[in-house]
Amino acid sequence: xxxxxxxxxxxxxxxxxxxxxxxxxxxxxxxxxxxxxxxxxxxxxxxxxxxxxxxxxxxxxxxxxxxxxxxxxxxxxxxxxxxxxxxxxxxxxxxxxxxxxxxxxxxxxxxxxxxxxxxxxxxxxxxxxxxxxxxxxxxxxxxxxxxxxxxxxxxxxxxxxxxxxxxxxxxxxxxxxxxxxxxxxxxxxxxxxxxxxxxxxxxxxxxxxxxxxxxxxxxxxxxxxxxxxxxxxxxxxxxxxxxxxxxxx
Ligand code: GLP
Numbered sequence: 001x002x003x004x005x006x007x008x009x010x011x012x013x014x015x016x017x018x019x020x021x022x023x024x025x026x027x028x029x030x031x032x033x034x035x036x037x038x039x040x041x042x043x044x045x046x047x048x049x050x051x052x053x054x055x056x057x058x059x060x061x062x063x064x065x066x067x068x069x070x071x072x073x074x075x076x077x078x079x080x081x082x083x084x085x086x087x088x089x090x091x092x093x094x095x096x097x098x099x100x101x102x103x104x105x106x107x108x109x110x111x112x113x114x115x116x117x118x119x120x121x122x123x124x125x126x127x128x129x130x131x132x133x134x135x136x137x138x139x140x141x142x143x144x145x146x147x148x149x150x151x152x153x154x155x156x157x158x159x160x161x162x163x164x165x166x167x168x169x170x171x172x173x174x175x176x177x178x179x180x181x182x183x184x185x186x187x188x189x190x191x192x193x194x195x196x197x198x199x200x201x202x203x204x205x206x207x208x209x210x211x212x213x214x215x216x217x218x219x220x221x222x223x224x225x226x227x228x229x230x231x232x233x234x235x236x237x238x239x240x241x242x243x244x245x246x247x248x249x
Contacts, residue, residue, distance in 0.1 A: 147190050
């Protein structure tokens, strides 16, 4: 029963997935230019972001009136640091798609007070009218944003201690050196994420097959933060064949 609220689409490969989703996002923005988009980092959305950049470069998409909020940021490094998620987004999306700094909202990993920074962010999301479309990836342990598996999940934006496996999978941003990956981060909470009007989760590659299967068919549990998406009502899951291999259709 749990998959009643989830729509799953399997694409031939990640290129087709990225291109199809980029076109959908561009046409949704053409229809309603003042959309608020929630954005994710990680290797998975890179192709999508490049496709959005290509549509912008061709004059087929205009992102000049959107507002963006990113899910998370490392704690303890400034936005200008090369490994920051802010730097990642500049490189892969903002610069390519003509999205200016005043359209972008980001958690500041160098803010003087983490709790105040998290409150500021939740207030900014509310002041923008909430998130229209939240894009998500998924960690191999089922994390969403930086909401790590545990006994309980935070609802609001909060400071988190990262799992070793999560630090390892982010080492690429820090020259492959896991010891340079910050031990903590700030992340939108599951409640903040679930308040988005629509959610699109993308997952590609066989390393995601198991957590996708648990997300779709398993119980809702903080041991798999992504499972809370079953409660939302407007979630689309876009997969390539490898990520979909364990999902019963
Ligand atoms: C990171 C991010 C998540 C992302 C996930 C998967 O830790 N905080 O938002 O979805 O890992 O990353 P990837 O797409 O590289 O597998």
